[in-house]
Amino acid sequence: xxxxxxxxxxxxxxxxxxxxxxxxxxxxxxxxxxxxxxxxxxxxxxxxxxxxxxxxxxxxxxxxxxxxxxxxxxxxxxxxxxxxxxxxxxxxxxxxxxxxxxxxxxxxxxxxxxxxxxxxxxxxxxxxxxxxxxxxxxxxxxxxxxxxxxxxxxxxxxxxxxxxxxxxxxxxxxxxxxxxxxxxxxxxxxxxxxxxxxxxxxxxxxxxxxxxxxxxxxxxxxxxxxxxxxxxxxxxxxxxxxxxxxxxxxxxxxxxxxxxxxxxxxxxxxxxxxxxxxxxxxxxxxxxxxxxxxxxxxxxxxxxxxxxxxxxxxxxxxxxxxxxxxxxxxxxxxxxxxxxxxxxxxxxxxxxxxxxxxxxxxxxxxxxxxxxxxxxxxxxxx
Amino acid sequence: xxxxxxxxxxxxxxxxxxxxxxxxxxxxxxxxxxxxxxxxxxxxxxxxxxxxxxxxxxxxxxxxxxxxxxxxxxxxxxxxxxxxxxxxxxxxxxxxxxxxxxxxxxxxxxxxxxxxxxxxxxxxxxxxxxxxxxxxxxxxxxxxxxxxxxxxxxxxxxxxxxxxxxxxxxxxxxxxxxxx
Numbered sequence: 001x002x003x004x005x006x007x008x009x010x011x012x013x014x015x016x017x018x019x020x021x022x023x024x025x026x027x028x029x030x031x032x033x034x035x036x037x038x039x040x041x042x043x044x045x046x047x048x049x050x051x052x053x054x055x056x057x058x059x060x061x062x063x064x065x066x067x068x069x070x071x072x073x074x075x076x077x078x079x080x081x082x083x084x085x086x087x088x089x090x091x092x093x094x095x096x097x098x099x100x101x102x103x104x105x106x107x108x109x110x111x112x113x114x115x116x117x118x119x120x121x122x123x124x125x126x127x128x129x130x131x132x133x134x135x136x137x138x139x140x141x142x143x144x145x146x147x148x149x150x151x152x153x154x155x156x157x158x159x160x161x162x163x164x165x166x167x168x169x170x171x172x173x174x175x176x177x178x179x180x181x182x183x184x185x186x187x188x189x190x191x192x193x194x195x196x197x198x199x200x201x202x203x204x205x206x207x208x209x210x211x212x213x214x215x216x217x218x219x220x221x222x223x224x225x226x227x228x229x230x231x232x233x234x235x236x237x238x239x240x241x242x243x244x245x246x247x248x249x250x251x252x253x254x255x256x257x258x259x260x261x262x263x264x265x266x267x268x269x270x271x272x273x274x275x276x277x278x279x280x281x282x283x284x285x286x287x288x289x290x291x292x293x294x295x296x297x298x299x300x301x302x303x304x305x306x307x308x309x310x311x312x313x314x315x316x317x318x319x320x321x322x323x324x325x326x327x328x329x330x331x332x333x334x335x336x337x338x339x340x341x342x343x344x345x346x347x348x349x350x351x352x353x354x355x356x357x358x359x360x361x362x363x364x365x366x367x368x369x370x371x372x373x374x375x376x377x378x379x380x381x382x
Numbered sequence: 383x384x385x386x387x388x389x390x391x392x393x394x395x396x397x398x399x400x401x402x403x404x405x406x407x408x409x410x411x412x413x414x415x416x417x418x419x420x421x422x423x424x425x426x427x428x429x430x431x432x433x434x435x436x437x438x439x440x441x442x443x444x445x446x447x448x449x450x451x452x453x454x455x456x457x458x459x460x461x462x463x464x465x466x467x468x469x470x471x472x473x474x475x476x477x478x479x480x481x482x483x484x485x486x487x488x489x490x491x492x493x494x495x496x497x498x499x500x501x502x503x504x505x506x507x508x509x510x511x512x513x514x515x516x517x518x519x520x521x522x523x524x525x526x527x528x529x530x531x532x533x534x535x536x537x538x539x540x541x542x543x544x545x546x547x548x549x550x551x552x553x554x555x556x557x558x559x560x561x562x
Binding site: 173176177178180285292295364367 | 406416418419421443446
């Protein structure tokens with residue numbers, strides 16, 4: 001088998017992953033540093049029979065993909081920084097109405113318009129809590145193009161499996177960097193297709209009545225069934241309800257369907273962790289610098305390893321505990337003020353052994369930045 | 383092979399970013415090497431000194447940016463002034479004689495080549511200036527085979543421009559090999 005090899009930007013690797021997953025519809029509003037995703041899909045998607053729409057703004061883009069998904073299509077939008085803020089309201093609607101969709105956020109410096117062209121990882125908590133109300137969310141990330149591709153495919157699979165929005169939290173460095181991508185053959189990565197109802201036309205269809213396994217079969221909107229979709233709390237027919245039992249049951253369902261399956265969604269990579277006394281924990285482009293440090297210090301006899309998280313939400317607490325509980329020191333490497341570090345501290349047995357190595361000035365974190373923090377922890381000064 | 387870290391710098395429109403992409407793509411697609419290419423975005427890339435980073439290696443590359451280049455190319459005085467001191471001691475510095483007056487203060491092998499003049503004399507079109515520069519880099523470093531650069535060019539540019547690019551690449555190669 002000869003696989004296709006490309007030398008492309010991370011944003012294009014995301015496009016390749018989305019097309020591989022069977023993307024049918026993209027609506028978006030270009031914004032740096034995510035623009036190449038829209039740019040390339042505007043050409044590639046129509047060639048494969050899909051539809052590309054440039055909307056008037058990010059709010060409309062998010063609403064458009066929700067509508068398209070209801071009609072049975074696999075959908076995507078891509079944005080960054082302020083655009084991700086604008087999408088939050090409709091993102092909550094997709095959570096509530098249980099609509100499969102994938103949202104890419106190529107992170108840049110914030111808040112507001114911030115530092116548009118420079119790297120940041122400051123939207124980790126926004127991905128989790130950017131939309132209001134109790135809910136759960138899925139957010140995946142990646143540090144290289146092969147993983148950007150794989151996580152993009154996985155995002156579509158999770159969206160269809162759990163009827164949920166999935167956020168791809170990339171960053172400027174991975175998005176704009178060019179490196180090799182080997183595109184897997186068709187069928188090499190399994191794809192999850194839409195679970196459609198077996199209920200015939202003319203027979204009552206309950207859009208929010210779970211099967212025994214908890215999954216909710218969908219009916220393409222506008223096809224044979226008429227049903228209601230709303231952002232209000234709703235019953236199994238999709239009609240609004242304020243019955244406390246229904247309110248309670250729906251909120252529990254929305255959270256449980258994600259949190260109870262956290263282990264199935266926990267993607268991560270380990271490097272040199274077997275005997276590591278110092279564990280670097282990182283994600284996205286920052287993990288590349290962390291791995292650089294590990295591979296530099298290992299030959300010098302230092303027992304250091306890397307845990308790279310690819311699933312950020314639901315937070316893979318079991319994985320973090322497994323690798324960090326027995327570590328002498330855990331250093332979280334991220335380009336924000338400690339958003340994942342806080343999560344790690346609340347997860348592990350010894351939060352006092354967890355430290356932050358970060359950078360928030362729009363400059364990509366270097367191995368020297370990380371090594372300086374390691375020296376400080378060891379009391380050696382910088 | 384030794385890992386090679388390069389920075390190509392000049393002003394917007396000279397094609398230094400394109401040259402960096404072509405070199406890295408040739409290394410990955412036609413030489414089975416590993417390469418990562420990044421570039422400066424934003425205000426720094428508009429009007430000021432443009433910069434493109436390339437790392438080529440035969441093992442995986444984790445850190446994607448170049449801090450101390452082994453090879454530094456400066457096509458304008460502004461780029462030279464901004465970047466000359468980041469070069470790794472003992473590295474290779476390539477400048478264009480028409481635009482850059484080097485101060486010769488750095489510990490590097492300095493090669494001043496008449497890239498622009500030669501392109502204008504022999505071809506007469508400044509658009510292949512960057513490919514001539516790439517030829518000089520390949521001639522001096524032998525990082526990739528010139529055929530790999532040509533294959534990449536053939537895939538990327540319209541057929542009517544191939545010959546002009548081949549000529550520019552060869553002029554650069556000659557200049558690079560001539561001063562080795």
